[in-house]
Amino acid sequence: MSAADTIKVYHSAERYEKNPATREPRWVKYTILSMALGFFGLFLLLPLFAVFTEALRKGFSVYVAAITHPDTLSAIRLTLLASFIALPLNIVFGVAAAWCISKFNFRGKQLLITLIDLPFSVSPVVAGLMYVLVFGIHGWFGSWLADHGIKVIFAVPSIILATTFVTFPFVARELIPLMEAQGTDAEEAAISLGATGWQTFWHVTLPNIKWGLLYGAILCNARAMGEFGAVSVVSGHLRGQTTTLPLHVEILYNEYQFAAAFAVASLLALLALVTLALKLYAERHLS
Amino acid sequence: MNFKINDFHSGKKTLALAFLLGVTSLTGFAHAADIQLRNVSYDPTRELYAEYNPLFNKYWQGKTGDNVTVEQSHGGSGKQARALLDGLDGDVATLALGYDIDSLASKGDLLPKNWQSLLPHNSTPYTSTIVFLVRKGNPKGIKDWPDLAKADVEVVTPNPKTSGGARWNYLAAWGYALKQPGGNEAKAKAFVKNIFANVKVLDTGARGSTTTFTQREVGDVLITWENEAFLALKEFGADHYEIITPSLSILAEPPVAVVEKYAKQHGTEAVAKAYLEYLYTPEAQDIIGKHFFRPRDEKALAKYKDQFPNLQLFTLQEVFGSWEKAQNTHFADKGTFDQIKQLP
Amino acid sequence: MATAKTFRVLPGFGLTLGYTLVYLSLIVLIPLAAVFIKATSLSFADFWQTVTDPQVVSSYRVTFLTSLAAAAINVIFGLLLAWSLVRYEFWGKRVVDALIDLPFALPTAVAGITLSALYAKNGWIGSLLAPLGIKVAFTPLGILVALTFIGLPFVVRTIQPVLQELSLEFEEAATTLGANRWQASRYVVLPALLPAIITGFTLAFARAVGEYGSVVFIAGNIPMVSEITPLLIITRLEQFDVAGATAIAVVMLVVSFILLLVINVLQHWASSQGSRLKEGKAA
Numbered sequence: 001m002s003a004a005d006t007i008k009v010y011h012s013a014e015r016y017e018k019n020p021a022t023r024e025p026r027w028v029k030y031t032i033l034s035m036a037l038g039f040f041g042l043f044l045l046l047p048l049f050a051v052f053t054e055a056l057r058k059g060f061s062v063y064v065a066a067i068t069h070p071d072t073l074s075a076i077r078l079t080l081l082a083s084f085i086a087l088p089l090n091i092v093f094g095v096a097a098a099w100c101i102s103k104f105n106f107r108g109k110q111l112l113i114t115l116i117d118l119p120f121s122v123s124p125v126v127a128g129l130m131y132v133l134v135f136g137i138h139g140w141f142g143s144w145l146a147d148h149g150i151k152v153i154f155a156v157p158s159i160i161l162a163t164t165f166v167t168f169p170f171v172a173r174e175l176i177p178l179m180e181a182q183g184t185d186a187e188e189a190a191i192s193l194g195a196t197g198w199q200t201f202w203h204v205t206l207p208n209i210k211w212g213l214l215y216g217a218i219l220c221n222a223r224a225m226g227e228f229g230a231v232s233v234v235s236g237h238l239r240g241q242t243t244t245l246p247l248h249v250e251i252l253y254n255e256y257q258f259a260a261a262f263a264v265a266s267l268l269a270l271l272a273l274v275t276l277a278l279k280l281y282a283e284r285h286l287s
Numbered sequence: 288m289n290f291k292i293n294d295f296h297s298g299k300k301t302l303a304l305a306f307l308l309g310v311t312s313l314t315g316f317a318h319a320a321d322i323q324l325r326n327v328s329y330d331p332t333r334e335l336y337a338e339y340n341p342l343f344n345k346y347w348q349g350k351t352g353d354n355v356t357v358e359q360s361h362g363g364s365g366k367q368a369r370a371l372l373d374g375l376d377g378d379v380a381t382l383a384l385g386y387d388i389d390s391l392a393s394k395g396d397l398l399p400k401n402w403q404s405l406l407p408h409n410s411t412p413y414t415s416t417i418v419f420l421v422r423k424g425n426p427k428g429i430k431d432w433p434d435l436a437k438a439d440v441e442v443v444t445p446n447p448k449t450s451g452g453a454r455w456n457y458l459a460a461w462g463y464a465l466k467q468p469g470g471n472e473a474k475a476k477a478f479v480k481n482i483f484a485n486v487k488v489l490d491t492g493a494r495g496s497t498t499t500f501t502q503r504e505v506g507d508v509l510i511t512w513e514n515e516a517f518l519a520l521k522e523f524g525a526d527h528y529e530i531i532t533p534s535l536s537i538l539a540e541p542p543v544a545v546v547e548k549y550a551k552q553h554g555t556e557a558v559a560k561a562y563l564e565y566l567y568t569p570e571a572q573d574i575i576g577k578h579f580f581r582p583r584d585e586k587a588l589a590k591y592k593d594q595f596p597n598l599q600l601f602t603l604q605e606v607f608g609s610w611e612k613a614q615n616t617h618f619a620d621k622g623t624f625d626q627i628k629q630l631p
Numbered sequence: 632m633a634t635a636k637t638f639r640v641l642p643g644f645g646l647t648l649g650y651t652l653v654y655l656s657l658i659v660l661i662p663l664a665a666v667f668i669k670a671t672s673l674s675f676a677d678f679w680q681t682v683t684d685p686q687v688v689s690s691y692r693v694t695f696l697t698s699l700a701a702a703a704i705n706v707i708f709g710l711l712l713a714w715s716l717v718r719y720e721f722w723g724k725r726v727v728d729a730l731i732d733l734p735f736a737l738p739t740a741v742a743g744i745t746l747s748a749l750y751a752k753n754g755w756i757g758s759l760l761a762p763l764g765i766k767v768a769f770t771p772l773g774i775l776v777a778l779t780f781i782g783l784p785f786v787v788r789t790i791q792p793v794l795q796e797l798s799l800e801f802e803e804a805a806t807t808l809g810a811n812r813w814q815a816s817r818y819v820v821l822p823a824l825l826p827a828i829i830t831g832f833t834l835a836f837a838r839a840v841g842e843y844g845s846v847v848f849i850a851g852n853i854p855m856v857s858e859i860t861p862l863l864i865i866t867r868l869e870q871f872d873v874a875g876a877t878a879i880a881v882v883m884l885v886v887s888f889i890l891l892l893v894i895n896v897l898q899h900w901a902s903s904q905g906s907r908l909k910e911g912k913a914a
Contacts, residue, residue, distance in 0.1 A: 015799070016718045021806040021815070022799060028812070029719055036711035037727070043780055044733050046755070047745045051737070054748075093654045100647035110899055112651070114892040119659055120834055121887035123841030123861040124739075126666060126880045129868065133665035133877075137374035137395075140665065146374070154375040165658055173834065177827055178792055180902060188640050197642035212792050219788060222735035228844040229739060229861075236375045237360045238325070246738030253744065254361070254494045255333055256522045258502075265741040275729055275736075365869030372871070390871055446852060448866045488769045489852040491865070503751035505769060619870065620681075628854040629686055 051269055054262035066252070066260035067267055074240045075248040076267070078159065082231075082244065083224035086164040090220050094171025095213070099205075101172075102179035103187065113176065119168040127165050128233020131158050154236030159244060162230040167220045174216030175209055182208055214282055218275050226268055319352040322558055325549075326357055327377030329364040329451055329541070330494050331515050335413075335578040336381070342574065343565050347558065355558060363492045364451030371397060376549040378559040383451025383541050385409075385603075386610035391546065402544045411540040412566035413580035416600055417459040419531040420500065420509040420516045427507045431533045432463045435508060436481035443488055443506035445496045447617070447624050451541075452493040456510040457624065458613060459537040462606045466535060480627035501528070512539065517579035517594070538600040663884070670877040681878045690860040691882075693771060697859075698839035701778035702786075705835045706828060709786025716787075717794045731788065734781050739844030746777055747849040769851030774859065777845040782835030789831035790824060797823055826902035833894045840887050 016022040024032075055063055066072060097116060101109060119127070133139050135152040145152055152158050186208070190200040206213075228246040235242045243251060245268055252261035326336060340357040347355045360367065360375070364383035371377055372395040382388055388410075391397040403410045421429050427440050435442050445453040460482055464475035488505050490496040493515055500509040501523045508531075511519075516530045543563050550559045565571055572587035581595055582588050588595075607613040617623045670678065681687070715721070716728055734742060750757045750767040757768055767773050797820065805815040843861040851857045860883055867876035 013718050013720050017720060019799060019803070021803040022718065024718075024812055032711055033715050033719060033721055036708065036715040037721075039708040040712060040727055040730075042756075043783060044730055046749060047737075047742065047780070048730065048733060050745050050749055050755070051741065054745075089654075093651065096647040096654075097651040100644055100651060103641050104644050104648075106644075106648070110892065110895045112655075114888060114895050115655060115659065116651075117833065117837060117891050117895070118663070118884075118888060121837035121840050121891060122663070122884065123843055123864065123880070125843050125861045125864050126841070126884070129864070129873075129876065129880065130662040130666045132373050133669055133873075134662050137372075139373075142374065153373060154370065161658075165662070168658055173830070174788070174792070177789065177830055177902075178796065180826075181793060181796060184641060191640055191642070200641070201643075211795070215788055215792060219732060219735055219784065222732045226736045226738045232844075236370055237362050238358050239360075241358065246740060249738055250740050251361070253498075253740075254330055254492075256494075256498075256518075262741075265737065268736050268738060268741070269733060271736040273729060275732060279729065280725070363869065365871075369868060369871060394871060446866070449869045487851060487853065489854075491847055491852070491862070495848070499769075503747060503768065504753045505751065620684075620872065620875065625686065 048269055051262050051266050054258060055266040056259075057262075058259035062259050063263045063266075066257075066263035069260075071240050071243070072245075072248060072264055075243050075245045075264070078156065078243070079225050079245040081156070082160045082163040083167075083221055085160050086167050086224045087217060087221050089164055090167055091171050091213070091217055093168070094173075094175055094216055097172040098175035098179050098209075099201075101176055102182075103184050116169050116172050119165055120173075122165075124166060124227065124229025125233060127230040128162055131161055131165075131234050153234055154238075155242060158234040159231050159242060162234050163224045163227055166227050166230050167224045170220035170223065171213065171216035174212050174219065178209055178212040179205075214279070218279070222271055222275065225271060319348075319354055322353050322355045322555065324355055324357045324379070324555055324558060324562060325360065325377045326379050326381060326562075327360045327367050327371055327375060327546075328381040329367060329383040330361055330492055331383075331452070331512055331518070332381060332541075333359070333361050334518070335575065335580065338574050338578070339566070339571060342570060343562055346565060346570075347561065353558075355562075357562070363449055365449060371395070371546060371549075376552065377546050378550045378553060378555045379543065379563055380546050381541070381543040381563075384454060384610065385540065385542050386454075386614050387451065388542055388544050389610055391544075395548075397546050397548045398544055399547065403542060405545075406543065406563060407567055408583050409540060410542045410544055410563075412543060412563070412571070412583055413541070413575045414583070415513045415539045415541070415580055416536045416598070417456050417510060417533075417539060418513045418516050418536065419533065420497075420511055420519055420528050421507065421531055423527050423529060425529060425531065429508050429531055432460055432478075432482075432535075435460070435485065435510070436478060438485075440485050440508060441487055441506040442482060442485040442508055442510065443490075443496050443500045444483075444486055444510040445493050446489040446491060449491040450493055450496075452512050452515070452539075453496075453510075454613075454618060455512070455537055455539045457617065458603065458607060459533075460510075461617070461623075462537055462601055463533065463535050465606060466601065476623055476627065479623070483627055513581070513595070514579035532596045532598050535599045535601070537606075538602045540603070666877050666880055666884070669874060670881045673874045673878055677874075678878050681875050682882045686854050686858070687860070687863055687879060689855045690858050690863050691886075693774065693857060694840055694860045694883075695886075697771060697774045697778055698836050698842075701775055701782050701839050702832050702836035704775075704779050705782045705786045706832050709783055709831060709835075710790055710824075710828065712783075713787050713790035713794055716791060732784050734784055739781060739842065740848065742780055743777055743845035743848030746780060746845065747773065750776060750849065768849050769857070771850075771857050773849035773851065774846050774857060777849050778839040778842060781842055781845055782839050785834035785838060786828075786831035789834065790827045793824060793827040794820075822901075822904065825904075826898050829894060829898040829901060833891060833898070837887055837891060840883065 101113060132153055134141060135145065135158060136142050137146060186204050187200050190204045226246060231244055232247060235247055237243060237247060245264060249261050249265045252264060328336060336359055344355045347353060360377065364387050368382060368387035368390055371380060371391055380388055380391060385403060388402060392400045392402060419429060434440060444456050447453040447457045457479065460479050461475045464470050464478035488499050490499055493511060496509060497511060497515060497519050499505050501519060520528055543566065545556065545559045545563060550556045567583065569584055569586060572582040572584035576582045576587045576591035603610065603613060716724065747768045748754050750773060752758060752761045760767060767776060801819045802815045805819045841861060846859050847862060850859060852862060860879060864876045864879050
């Protein structure tokens, strides 16, 4: 499939609806659509609507005041910092892991995949706890770090670490099934025609996985910004210093500033819309 | 010059600090220092310290010329104590119960074991008690503790395992039952079990329970700190809720202490101590009363006496001996709380 | 590993595997080892007593059952959503596509608060269900709602790209051979999607098992009824019982690891079945 075809695929489902082999009777289409969209409305749209309703309950000025408050701004900075560090790390890892897992056969492959999945199932609470056990004052490196005046736990580094951990599998998990489905024929052909490994990767593999990579990166980023549990354990909750956006929401909520809390939460919900813009842009310009 | 004492931990940096100080004194500028103090506290004190910190800064600036910025960290009392033990370097700890500060001493050597005798009134510059919040008109006619054990009453309280306030709730109910004619441990346990059988939502913290009771409209009665009950009236409308004071309750003493180990590291021992001592002054005690904590100062107490109804209070020490004993008997693994919750 | 050798026409195996293992160890394995080592500070008898306490056992049941149910619901509706997004044109499709990721971006605590507000008896949905005698918020059903919410993107986002890349040829061939639409979907498309469906199920399930932030706001947290295991870990920590907390954490880790491993092996099997089928059809 050429790049131009790929774009068309992502722009429209026409090729399915025009094709007699994949066209479905109207009643099937509308039954499936109404079930899917009903579920979507109930589980996603309604909560989103509720967030914005709560956020604007006290009026627009309270909303603006909440999101331009210095503490909110510093929380935004910290959240962006954490995800901008976690994201590239996990992208490089995800591509490397997907390459060796999907293009080669080796013993223990399923074990490796399972280990990569593990951060999904590790409770965020445990994720935070384990960094406390490693870097806390009674932890493995605690006294060494204290002697050298380096702060990891209850400071920015542990927030970055926790964020990296919870978003660890996203890119890899997105790419592995995709690259497995694509097989190795194209790459092997490129190599046999004399391309180097890097050339093969850049010109053959990457164009084929770019959508998966983009999805993975978007998920990874969204989750990085929204992480609450693990970061909560290692943050120390110092206002304006170690509070990320989700923690700031919790602080405001516990101060009974419900409208402000939801206003800040709505910022994170708006991420989904930024994502939409990014995806549109990427689809137009990526090839 | 604008430096943060907190940032100068290591030896190398201390040298740099000394050097900078030297330069400043040589050039003849007598600059005031910018001191950062870190107060690790529990949930219900948010509003209190938000107002107290500027007051203290004004006092300290007048006295020494130094500018004190207080960083606040709030969370469940147990969680905060654990964070301090794991290395959150707060200069002062202002928590919900003595047990949490005890563990800073026993488990982490962060402060001396006799911390509670270092400041007046058992190191508790303010007290509170446990009361009930009910819906307007008190539809279930709740007057006292036994009403909470009735079959048709739904009770909201946080989980004593995760909330300091809830431990006071639990001990208040237990103490009430013990002090009734013919009261004994077995009867107290049965009584508290009946109350907790009526609990349908156990939030992890006091603020969570208040939200469940007021915003989700769950339950007939919320057992809570007196100061939290007043705050709920203020925030959510006195026309929706009313406070019911039981005939007998516990004197809740949320203590404060300098976390000496960290304060020493930061070189903030003096200011940390002054920060806590200043809580006992008439100015601070007035703010304390304003935020619905019971002041220790007689004058401030008199000023707010209409706010605080008279009720019989017992102390934790007189009924349970010590926090350590109360903790081990009731809240530790397999304690009475586990027993009453696991029995069908 | 002679069989592997023959495969290695492509370069970069050593580099990528090496990097994967080093990064995996640094971020995941070494910190997780700290949890296991801390748990060994308990004697075996204490460990066993901690992890088989009736309250803890009951929390395993609540956690794993609600997670399984939530993952199953997500597979059904996630598949329908992915199908709709890839195969149909409809108004607002782009917005729906973008908002699928919302549960990731929204902090779990916010999700919990919002869902409990919606499903409480004075909430938009709760007030409709209350007359029917259905209570969702502050019951195990509430946990199910929260876990369904947080797990949905996993299923949609694993199925969607695979469905997108699926070549039309197989369905065209099936139709030419006389299969109706249902048969073509059931016997051609579904097997090709099966690995992705299993992956999505696994991820949604795995995520649900560990979830804490959203659940505590809507569960009610009553011991033996609606108390989840991660909450018990927190509870132990707040009692300064770090060893007890890690003991329960270890049990959760081991159980999820085994479940994940079984499902991954299953998925591997399914995908080899799928490709065999594809080859068979294509031939």
